[in-house]
């Protein structure tokens with residue numbers, strides 16, 4: 155089963171960080187092949203409209219904002235946040251079909267999530283959560299790197315961290331990562347894959363040694379939770395060898411980082427790689443923040459370089475009979491491929507006969523907005 159290139163529809167995807175949406179700026183992003191223009195109304199609501207004017211298809215992201223309405227930069231068609239055109243130049247009558255898709259949107263945990271699929275199925279309670287990313291008890295560094303590779307390659311990469319030993323040697327990889335077996339479980343119905351690797355006596359890589367002060371051998375746990383298709387969580391624990399959490403969950407000798415990725419397909423061969431590192435230690439230390447930001451970005455860029463290469467060779471081999479050889483370390487990645495294929499097949503089946511998204515005149519989304527407290531900026 156190759157990595158998928160098709161998109162699972164009827165799913166939530168991260169289009170942006172909340173902090174990227176606001177002010178006079180209109181942000182252009184393409185999610186699952188759908189170009190969208192993101193902006194914020196004066197009352198703080200983030201909006202995502204299809205990024206093509208209904209008139210001559212000029213990108214709305216090239217327009218301007220006036221009192222929370224988006225004015226097309228070409229001839230001035232003006233849209234409200236539900237995507238309805240409220241004025242056109244040269245006439246008072248606005249054609250009934252003058253409207254663009256307004257994507258259902260939820261702003262949670264610092265992310266702007268958009269719903270790709272049938273708006274009637276958008277359920278904000280189904281957005282997977284990562285609460286520590288917007289919790290003042292945690293300090294977060296983050297970034298986003300665009301990837302010239304299909305999203306399935308990034309899913310594969312993140313579900314199998316044995317690559318840390320080789321691709322990230324001297325950064326986050328040590329011999330024990332590749333040497334330690336994993337346990338994997340998949341809840342295919344809910345689209346969740348869990349992969350755990352507990353190293354009880356391992357070298358402490360610079361990423362953790364320099365940020366925590368722990369030196370020498372450590373206990374290092376990696377517990378992955380992938381909420382397909384978009385959200386990847388890595389619960390990471392570093393502690394002195396022999397230290398284990400108490401029965402009540404207390405873990406005073408350990409350092410915890412909550413690493414998150416939002417894996418958002420842009421086109422079939424490009425991806426947004428949103429990455430975040432939240433920590434519960436040295437929370438006020440800006441030196442530690444700068445170190446973790448720069449260090450993690452370097453590690454992400456090592457993946458980006460490798461995955462861009464892999465995309466090139468995968469594309470060259472398209473249509474040829476090529477075979478991969480999977481082993482034990484691939485259990486998580488293979489489970490994720492199965493979960494994704496199932497989601498893709500399900501949504502394709504539901505989509506049969508449904509009108510294409512973004513078509514002018516198609517039913518416009520009932521916008522399910524869940525503005526985050528303090529989101530206005």
Ligand code: FES
Nearest residue numbers: 207209210226229
């Ligand atoms: S293309 Fe937008 S108003 Fe003409």
Ligand SMILES: [Fe+2]
Nearest residue numbers: 311317322457
């Ligand atoms: Fe990596």
